[in-house]
Amino acid sequence: MDIATRVYNHKWKIDPIVRSLIDTDFYKLLMCQSVFRNKPDTQVTFSLINRSTQIPLADLIDEGELREQLDHIRSLSLSRGESTWLRGNTFYGKRQMFRPDFMEWFEALRLPPYHLERRGDQYELTFEGSWPEVMLWEIPALAVLMELRGRAVLNRMGRFELQVLYARAMTRVWEKIERLRALETLSIADFGTRRRHSFLWQDWCVQAMREGLGDSFTGTSNCLIAMRREVEAIGTNAHELPMVYAALAKSDAELARAPYDVLSDWHDEHEGNLHIILPDTYGSKGFLENAPDWLASWTGIRIDSGDPARGAAIAIDWWRARGEDPTRKRVIFSDGLDVDKIIELHRQFDGRVNVSFGWGTLLTNDFRSLVPDDALAPFSLVCKAVSANGRPTVKLSDNPEKAMGPPDEIERYKRVFGVGQQQRQPVVV
């Protein structure tokens, strides 16, 4: 036994869940840089929303422990090695993806305060401040809550039960990977940071994917893991951009234009595989029908809600209608994926379009049915921008189960974006 190591370990007051500011999704940093340039002064509120209300987070997680973890995150700053990596690494084939002014700002950053309050059996956890700062809370806040909930269950288990639990979970992940290995033209990335079981587990899953899938594994959304394991950092953009741009719109006409303004700003900054449209914030169909022509030249579309096969078919039809060749385009599926769905979608669309998968929670947190009462099953926790400069945000999505915002604003958005009846789909995770 290494006595010194053991004594040193005992000196930790807590076991920090998030230990680095780049233990976050790559697209957060891309978006952050875009916001830092285009909307640095926007004041936003992000809020934690537990869509799985049957999980009583405030009963499961001790408030003191939660505060300790969040306080620890506030103490973090970019390390020299992390900064060097962000400045010097090649992302999506491009050097100096992150501009010097952004990096200087990021190097000086500490995350802003949080507001935590217990409400019944749930926590109200909100973050207020300037958009580029507040937005970086989303991923670590989610990861902390997911992992603390897991730890509450794991704390009750014996050493041996834990060993078997992880053996089972490892076997499950590996069996999924072995099934995916059969798909020759597969292209798949880890998108599982936010609702992962734990950092170490995500790190293990990434190594498993690399070992098992070779070049079919295109990378991870997690910057810290990408850096340490020397794999690609993967990600483009998310709903928060159109949601905040839309909230800031001063008229219905500005609102209708907001989602395209987002991509116009993005278009100037990026190219190639970073030109990925996320069309579903206010209904994919209307978004594509009303899209300006230059958007059809973009590389791909990410399908993040609604029936994925239908979403992909709409995208293919749209490209054809705009005179584009779908076989030169890319569809990225990223909503509630597991291996059956991946195989099915790959079979349906391989050859018709370039297909990619962003595999999230059911890669990095599939502990379903491994403990009694399924107490480690993942659940649907999100952390979203709920207001911008004092105005509420709205999301419609292609699945009304994922919609959010005040009812009157939802009605207004539906009218402006011409969204009619939508198909309700259960939210997986």
Add this chain to the structure above:
Amino acid sequence: MDIATRVYNHKWKIDPIVRSLIDTDFYKLLMCQSVFRNKPDTQVTFSLINRSTQIPLADLIDEGELREQLDHIRSLSLSRGESTWLRGNTFYGKRQMFRPDFMEWFEALRLPPYHLERRGDQYELTFEGSWPEVMLWEIPALAVLMELRGRAVLNRMGRFELQVLYARAMTRVWEKIERLRALETLSIADFGTRRRHSFLWQDWCVQAMREGLGDSFTGTSNCLIAMRREVEAIGTNAHELPMVYAALAKSDAELARAPYDVLSDWHDEHEGNLHIILPDTYGSKGFLENAPDWLASWTGIRIDSGDPARGAAIAIDWWRARGEDPTRKRVIFSDGLDVDKIIELHRQFDGRVNVSFGWGTLLTNDFRSLVPDDALAPFSLVCKAVSANGRPTVKLSDNPEKAMGPPDEIERYKRVFGVGQQQRQPVVV
């Protein structure tokens, strides 16, 4: 990293597979003491026999490495703590199971030389000398060959593949244990030393059994693990006793009496749960029919070949015929068991007789189908007494696939013990 530990580990010339003289089956020590008292001067030859001739052991295992492992075993002697445990521990409810004269002899013991020669794609490995010394080679020799064969496969695997391999194997063992947990009156022990995957793996399996089955897990045959994990050491007697006694018989009449002479010697030394009959060496049916009445008062019968349900039914009928109440007797199943068979036999015989299971190779070495070409599947390796005082030994068994000895001697034994047509059964492991 603990640099000192790492440097120290590099100083080992080999990674020894057997590191203790009590890393052996408990019944070997019980029998050894009996032999030490009753037949100390008998000269025997033990020989390794690979019944799975399709496994080319000499191609898989380097002769130099095998010699190093066997030489290491010859360097072992009983440690002070091991001696204290054997002298002071309670075995089968009895203190001082091992007598002072035997312990003094054992404390001074080093294992005698071995003879190793390559023959085609197999090894000829034999041990010659006095019975109490030579007999202690059986278990470590088997364990060394099984583990070296495993290492040859594992050496080709990456670190990650190894991790998943063990995760799968652990999951498999645990799932078996969870199925067994449903059997309320189960009584099961680990008998898996000789054909285990490795020492560490057997140790893990024992811990899994204890954690998963609680009191239904009655102990392990492995003395070193029993000592370290503080569980019961389990075992009674084996075929080598009647085989050697029979080989020493000077006439057919003495031969016919030999198996009962063994148990007569045993009867004087032991009691209770150590009074277990192993009837199949020369055919269970004839053995029981011709058995002296005092044998019917013994506690149980171990079924180690042939159809186990048939063997148990014969035992129950025999007890009834001898005026004994089978529900106060014990049947120990120990041949080629896996969880389906255990559950089936338990269901068939629970309530009719006390049922115990000695679970061997498919507990401690079930790596079937976990690597390509099934290269880690266990196989049927034995190490048997083949001669005693220059005369060949014979085993008939209740399964002719397990028979051994010169053909003319086999015929003679069949005649003397009245064994007719036998049912051939595939040897599992």
